[in-house]
Amino acid sequence: MTLTEQLYWGGAGLIVLWLVAFGIALTATRNGAVTPEPATQEFGTDPEPPAVVALLGNHWRGVEHAAAATLLDLAARGLVELRQPGDDPARGTVHVTEAGRAAPVLMPYEQRVLDRVTARAANGGAPIGAIAFRDEKRAAAWNAELRREVVTDARLRGLSRYRFAPLLVSALMFLAFGPGALFAVAAIMGGHGVRAALCVGAAPFVALIFLLGRSLGERATPKGLERAGHWAGLRTWLTAHEDFAQLPPASVTVWDRYLAYGTALGVTTLTGRLLGFDSGDRRRVWSSYGGTWRPVRIRYPRLRPGFGVSTRRLLHLAAAAAVVAVGFCAFAVLRQPDWVVAVDEGSLRRPGVVLSAVWVGVALLALVVADLFRLWTLFVAFLATMPGNFASGSHGWFRDTAVHEGPVPAELAVITVFGAVAVYFLALACLERREPDTITGEVLRMESRKGRNAARFLALDEGRTDLTIAWALPAASQGIATGAQVRLRVSRGTRTVRSAELVRAAMPEGDRAKAAEPGKS
Template sequence: MADVLLAAAAVGLWLLAYLLFRIFTRPASPSPAPATMDLGAESPAVVSLLVNRWSLTEDAAESTLLDLAARRFIELRQPGNDPMQTTVHLSSSPPASNDLFPYERQVLDRIRGLAVGGVVPIAALTFRNASESSSWNNRLRKSVIAHARELGLSQRRISRTMSAVLSVLAAGVGLAVGYAAWHFGIGKAEDDRPPWFAFAFFTFAALSALGARSLGERDTEAGRATAARWLGVRDWLRGHDQFAELPPAAVAIWDRYLAYGAAVGATRLASAVLDLEMGNKRLVWSSFGGVWHRVRVRYPRFWPRYGRTLPHLLVRGIAYAGIGSLILKFLNDLWYCRWIGIALLLLGVYMLVRTILDVAIAREITGEVLWRETWKTKRQNEDNPAVPWLDHLAIDDGRADRTTAWGLPTEWASQCHDGDTVTITVRPWSRRIVKVVTVGQGRSREMTETVTEEETGELSLAMMPAAATPPLFSDEDIAAVVGRPVASSPLPLGLQFTAAGTGKPVLLLQSLSGLPGRVAWRANQRGQQLPGGAYVNGDRAAFRLGETTYVVTLMGEGRGGRAHLPWLVAQAGQRAGS
């Protein structure tokens, strides 16, 4: 018996060492630096890794796509008020792609592979095959992590040294288990059972594999400082309510700010429209508390107490205690039966006590519904299919950025809709909901929802201030630049000029005032500086009149008029002066 206890103690000590390694290597949660609008040199995908506690989310691919648009590799165009109508256009004269990181090239290659005639709808970027989505996103994840490690901003959570230490300890545990098996006569010459060293090797292999398993990334000293700085950028962006409701096409004005906003989780609408995977129920947007943020959700499945009713738990506890008592009474002479009886008796008593306390300490939680899905089903009979009787319900109560789903009886599912604010009465130990009260109605916030014109109308007005009238450019001015007749039409982000006859966009004029205007001006101060402080950079020109920033972008066939952009800016200055 002493040998068995020694082997059990060895396994327990190894598990304790492994647990301590996991505790001491948990990724840090650095405090944000002071709010700032100064961007750093790190790519948006790497920033997404750092600000999410060294865990990569779908923000990495989405922010990379926006960054490619900001750097003119692609164009994002929104022809109407619905951001879901956004289309991605391949640039006819993109910059050199030699400087792209592998994960940036991977996103660009997917867009090029799906484009037909140089255009792909934004909704077509979503994967339709789960295995393809998993493979593509895993490849992108490894590439981003490798880049972060090269920069010294990330490292393996369980280092190779720690894995080696755990393997050495596992070898000692294997010897202890093998010795206990040998001492009990397992594997001796007269025994047909597996030899004792098979137990030793299996124990060593299992524990070594567990110790070598990847647990993701963790922080470094440089990574913590960089993450704190980017968290300061996130706080600055979140301080402006309008920023969260910017559509993807706004990258034409906000430049890389929108890409980094997606990376740090500050762009609710743009991130909702963009989707480069199958969707993630474990990372859900929430507006509870007045600020858009993402909440990580864990879904309990395997523990038998989760979601169970009070009678079920009481019966199970009584059954365990009763079986254990019977074993102790009638099979007490066998040592292993004695231990089994004691374990069952203690488990039954524990379940009874915890079930009673669970009812006594039931509490109320108020929060926003994040996600609801079927959890457990049962078959009524052979002729009828399985019917659900318990759902998972994830609630954000505003206490933390992580939560665990509760067990919701299916008959109450109709009372809980995504985005609703509800008050639930719960039993914490069994995680079962016993009462639901809807406090406030909310629209669906699923990541695949379509944003309607009514929801973006206010934003559209804010993006086109009164300073845009009288018009700075006439149709004749634009026709002189692009070399063909044009017609103008209003858009949520400004005015779009299309070629007469074909209807294809050739020029986009956008204007912003106030804080968005100052940010747009800062983002577009690049390229050739013109008299009066305007800038021309390739297909784009930017200038300020008073407190309003104007951005002119040539598109499609209109790019042939690059040489005339300085003249067009001068025309705007003359009209404004008159």
């Protein structure tokens, strides 16, 4: 065995050794079993906050519903007020009380939730659906900070700890570097370049570090397992009430802190769903633009031809569609029966080869005109011509098409459809020459579309209706954020934003009061 082979086998052995050590570490740091206590309605002498209970109730894997449980706990303590004016729980509202505005020192995650509610209910109150964020990245960052604060509190209370000790993490990271180093040296000794050696060496290191990173988290302490057993007993007691799962948020006035703990433990499904601190419903957003809160429905025109397309692009598409329509029409008129007569058994001139080749050729020419041609389309075109190569016999669809005068029904359908598409795109290009309209409103949501250069969706509330259709904002546009008031110059034919002017920057949505960074939501 050569030295290069020995290095490769040594690297493979180190990978196996690392996986064995990692498996032993996973086994040794598993959470112990939680032994539920008998059903109880007691919180205990010094109960943990509902957000911490959400961590314990979720087996230290996450803090789902921690924000909603904290909001309900703040309502039970009189810092906020939840109202339900009608029979629909989704129409409930949240208000900050005087006690909430002059609240004493709270836990960081409690203050974070209160700040979020205060920002949204600054003008006397807000619908509970308005608590949700309008931006997915902003919601993810906010919830990540909330989880970090909850975990920190759980550690200070002696209920949680790192799953892997820092020394163990450092040792596993160091060991993960070994296989890659051996592979890189072996690659260089085998005559490969430095770049190839770095790629070969980095692959196992990245894979092992990925496994390690996926396993980092929290695990229980003995005290944490004991307290989790107590809260499991409370969950049993709450679950025994059949109507408890469907209690609305406003019922906190009756159930007090029980509703908060029930939400933290996943018992109150309705309340946990309504009090969402995530990115919310992308098709239904609460807006206060115009002075009053109201739900605005958003429609995203994903299948609308010409959406967000420039005038030059519209002309390209119109020309491509016209090439298909004119090409099929000309071929149908000029077609002769003797074009498809087979000469002999070994000839490539089959009954359908000319027909299929011309049809595919017209399609390829249209792709070139539309600037959509790719190399892989040649392979698809070759496959598309295959049925014509194998067509034979004195009768058949290809031969009947060849002797037909004028377009066959299939060709007529293609000519009609692509002719209409060409006229449609040409009409849109003419409409784009008009002076753009000017509209003003508040940005409700912004979403990216597939493709690096694809226009983004921009949903704007103009304050007149409860339905808005998203506009196409060019990907290169900067300085616009959800919550900002803007003045747009738009082309209604393609629903494209031609220019944007910032009227008022976006207000901060729930960070600390000092974090007033305009443009974030």
